[in-house]
Amino acid sequence: MGVLLSKPLSYTAISIRVVGLVVLSIVATATLIPTAVSSPGIPHTFADRIADLPVRSAVKTDDELFVPLDVVAPMPFLRSGAAESFHALRAAVIDVAGFDFLARCGDMLRVGNAKVLKLGTAFNSRHKKGEAFDYNQEDPRVLLVRESDSKGVRWRTYLLCERQNGTARRDASKCAKAALHTDNAGFVSGYVFDFTAAAEQFGWERIYAHAGWAKEPTKKEFWHYQLRLHD
Numbered sequence: 001m002g003v004l005l006s007k008p009l010s011y012t013a014i015s016i017r018v019v020g021l022v023v024l025s026i027v028a029t030a031t032l033i034p035t036a037v038s039s040p041g042i043p044h045t046f047a048d049r050i051a052d053l054p055v056r057s058a059v060k061t062d063d064e065l066f067v068p069l070d071v072v073a074p075m076p077f078l079r080s081g082a083a084e085s086f087h088a089l090r091a092a093v094i095d096v097a098g099f100d101f102l103a104r105c106g107d108m109l110r111v112g113n114a115k116v117l118k119l120g121t122a123f124n125s126r127h128k129k130g131e132a133f134d135y136n137q138e139d140p141r142v143l144l145v146r147e148s149d150s151k152g153v154r155w156r157t158y159l160l161c162e163r164q165n166g167t168a169r170r171d172a173s174k175c176a177k178a179a180l181h182t183d184n185a186g187f188v189s190g191y192v193f194d195f196t197a198a199a200e201q202f203g204w205e206r207i208y209a210h211a212g213w214a215k216e217p218t219k220k221e222f223w224h225y226q227l228r229l230h231d
């Protein structure tokens, strides 16, 4: 866990307080949020970030401390604590797999009207708490191996390592030679990084696919990782 300690926390923490359920247009948000930011004088306010985001209809936040991340995502924020675990995981991926897989995420913080997202309400709430991220499932180095147990179906995510000679920048032993029968790329033989295992090491867990995933790929949830609650 040395990487956790060696990673300086250089980002700016902000606090957003919104009382109750507030549904705002983006225009209203721009005028309201600055009055709700509790850390005046910081160079980047939440309003600054919001203005750059493709938020069209609604914004809602809970009383929570969110940390902006240097990540390409619709809303690149996680709550304090989750952000540290994310940074540690991101650094581990870079060190071993050899590329910055988590520089881009499909989704992270979610705000606004929950009715827009019909699937997995409980998991939406983890996004709303800033305790979940969806990785970039379009990355061509993602390799998915299906795993089943009594609770359902999940996928283990491997990443095809940048260097295919078994060496990594710091720890060559973690890029392992493997022969995988994947769901998304057929049979693959090469050096891979077990992203799921690394995520678990840093406090993140995957979730089971929703019923009906075989017919509706949006229910697979292999891209979703959330902070484990029991430790």
Ligand SMILES: [Zn+2]
Pocket: 107, 123, 127, 132, 133, 134, 223, 224, 225
């Ligand atoms: Zn998700």
